[in-house]
Amino acid sequence: MIPLMRPNLSEEDISSVVSVLRSGMLIQGREVEKLEKQMSDLTGASHAAAVSNGTATLHLALIALDIGPGDEVIVPAFSYVATANVVELVGAKCVFVDIDIRTFNINATKIEDAITPATKAIIPVHEFGLSADISEIMSIAQKHGLFVIEDAACALGATENGKAVGSFGHFGSFSLHPRKAITSGEGGVLTTSDASLHKKITILRNHGIEMQDGKMQFVAAGFNYRLTDFQAALVNSQMARLAAQIEYKQCLAEVYFRELTSDAFMLPSVPAGKNHTWQTFHVVVDDQLNRDEVISYLKEKNIGSNYGAQCIPAQIYYREKYSLDSEKLFPNAWRAFKQGLAIPLYELLNEEDIIYISKCLNNY
Ligand SMILES: *Cc1c(COP(=O)(O)O)cnc(C)c1O
Numbered sequence: 001m002i003p004l005m006r007p008n009l010s011e012e013d014i015s016s017v018v019s020v021l022r023s024g025m026l027i028q029g030r031e032v033e034k035l036e037k038q039m040s041d042l043t044g045a046s047h048a049a050a051v052s053n054g055t056a057t058l059h060l061a062l063i064a065l066d067i068g069p070g071d072e073v074i075v076p077a078f079s080y081v082a083t084a085n086v087v088e089l090v091g092a093k094c095v096f097v098d099i100d101i102r103t104f105n106i107n108a109t110k111i112e113d114a115i116t117p118a119t120k121a122i123i124p125v126h127e128f129g130l131s132a133d134i135s136e137i138m139s140i141a142q143k144h145g146l147f148v149i150e151d152a153a154c155a156l157g158a159t160e161n162g163k164a165v166g167s168f169g170h171f172g173s174f175s176l177h178p179r180k181a182i183t184s185g186e187g188g189v190l191t192t193s194d195a196s197l198h199k200k201i202t203i204l205r206n207h208g209i210e211m212q213d214g215k216m217q218f219v220a221a222g223f224n225y226r227l228t229d230f231q232a233a234l235v236n237s238q239m240a241r242l243a244a245q246i247e248y249k250q251c252l253a254e255v256y257f258r259e260l261t262s263d264a265f266m267l268p269s270v271p272a273g274k275n276h277t278w279q280t281f282h283v284v285v286d287d288q289l290n291r292d293e294v295i296s297y298l299k300e301k302n303i304g305s306n307y308g309a310q311c312i313p314a315q316i317y318y319r320e321k322y323s324l325d326s327e328k329l330f331p332n333a334w335r336a337f338k339q340g341l342a343i344p345l346y347e348l349l350n351e352e353d354i355i356y357i358s359k360c361l362n363n364y
Helices: 011-023 030-043 054-064 082-089 108-114 134-144 195-204 229-239 242-259 291-300 316-322 331-339 351-362
Strands: 047-051 072-076 093-097 119-122 147-151 171-175 188-192 209-212 215-218 281-285 340-343
Touching: 011 229, 030 047, 030 188, 030 229, 047 054, 047 195, 054 082, 054 147, 054 171, 054 188, 054 195, 072 082, 082 093, 082 316, 093 108, 093 316, 108 134, 119 134, 134 147, 188 195, 242 351, 281 331, 291 340, 291 351, 331 340
Parallel strands: 072 093, 072 119, 119 147, 147 171
Antiparallel strands: 047 188, 171 188, 209 215, 281 340
16 A cells, blocks of 8 residues: 555654653753754744644744734635634634645735735745745735745745745744654744744743743743654654655656656646645646546555645635635635645655556556
8 A cells, every 4th residue: 555645754763752751851852942953954044943733833923923803814725724724713814815726826916916904914835845936925025014924834845046935934834744744743843033023932832931030921821832852853853864855755756747647637837946845746637537536546556645735715614704606716726626636755655656656547
């Protein structure tokens, strides 16, 4: 069986966790600090805060930016639903913008139409490991005085014109879920180059605690959104392989581009100036075919696959709250949700696996 995803954990990765367990320092110790340092080095953002998961990083970012009731936040209509849920959870309103069907990222040319006097922020998603048109989005945000929170959950290591995602916006949010490039089980990291925003995040993730003159003071109604030190150790151990992992996945992606020749599947595009990190290899099944039947067919061939992300306004909660006709208003997000197919691509696969999967799809 070739599952859709399997994290690659070495014996060394596992030992790094065991040594933290043996040390007795289970939270906010040296490994968390090291992870934050590595993430800031990797992204080029001046600060990084380790947090309990990717959704929590987005939630903290919105709270630190004082976004709440009466505010609007622009989110892509196609993403993992967490991108929009956090906006709802702070009491703000989601304003959806359709995606580009070739990249699955927010269509930057449609953002300005969605801006109103109530708009406070944009959350562009670097979907499936490919940078959104982030420089263009930053110019739009600057022009209108908006905050940008990059949802880079899937895109650790992705760049636009050589600059890493997570270093463009006011915040960059990363997930360390097992479905992403490197994992702590559950985990997340929030990057920023603004020292005062970073300070707010470290206070909010830790019960609102600030050290003042060596004394613990409770200066905000915070959360416990901390990451454990043994989780940080697990990621730190994998971090050294990240660049090689991405390069290897890029080679496997080339095999799909060479071997997956059937017209029934539209392959993803990688615009100039961007490196795809291939958190997910996502194709669009021809409209004449039933995507769910393709998933069942692949399962019979011992290949795991799934849809890639949700058309968020079409999900029950959002449909009932916003009553938007997704098929009409966000045709690309709708199509990506209905016909999108994520197929296996990760470190534990080899060229033969990708050829086998491609052959099976070509024969469909
Ligand atoms: C995975 C993911 C998240 C959520 O991350 P968790 O660590 O699972 O909370 C948010 N946004 C996107 C785009 C994701 O892919």
